[in-house]
Structure formats: C-alpha cells, structure tokens
Amino acid sequence: MNMNNLFLNIFISAIGLGYFVYGRKMVYIPFIVCGLILCIYPYLVADTSLMIIIGVVFIAAPFLLKRYF
Numbered sequence: 224m225n226m227n228n229l230f231l232n233i234f235i236s237a238i239g240l241g242y243f244v245y246g247r248k249m250v251y252i253p254f255i256v257c258g259l260i261l262c263i264y265p266y267l268v269a270d271t272s273l274m275i276i277i278g279v280v281f282i283a284a285p286f287l288l289k290r291y292f
Contacts, residue, residue, distance in 0.1 A: 228274070232265040235278045239263075242285065253285040 239261025246254030
C-alpha cells in the first residue's frame with residue numbers, strides 16, 4: 224500500500240465516520256448508509272483513481288437524495 228492510498232483511506236473513512244454520526248443524530252438513513260459505505264469500501268479498493276471516484280459519488284449521494292426526493 225502506497226502513501227496516497229493510505230492517506231485517501233484515512234481521509235475517506237473520516238468523512239464516512241462524520242456522515243454516520245450525523246445520520247444517527249438526525250435519524251436520516253441515507254447519511255447512515257453512505258457513512259458506513261465510506262468507512263468500509265476504501266479497504267476493498269486498491270486503485271487510487273477508482274477510490275476517488277467512488278468516494279465522490281458516495282459523498283454527494285445523501286445531498287442529492289435530500290434535494291431530489
């Protein structure tokens with residue numbers, strides 16, 4: 224594991240933890256689910272660019288769901 228993947232892993236997992244805590248506090252399921260996914264998926268993906276793309280999608284997903292549904 225190189226330093227870029229390690230940094231992204233920690234950064235994305237920290238965002239996921241924040242989403243999970245916020246989702247539990249506000250009882251909003253999309254934030255809880257995306258937070259759990261953001262905490263787990265960096266350990267399963269080894270490619271840096273794929274990790275960034277998936278991270279951006281799941282970071283934006285709760286806001287898009289909240290806006291359009």
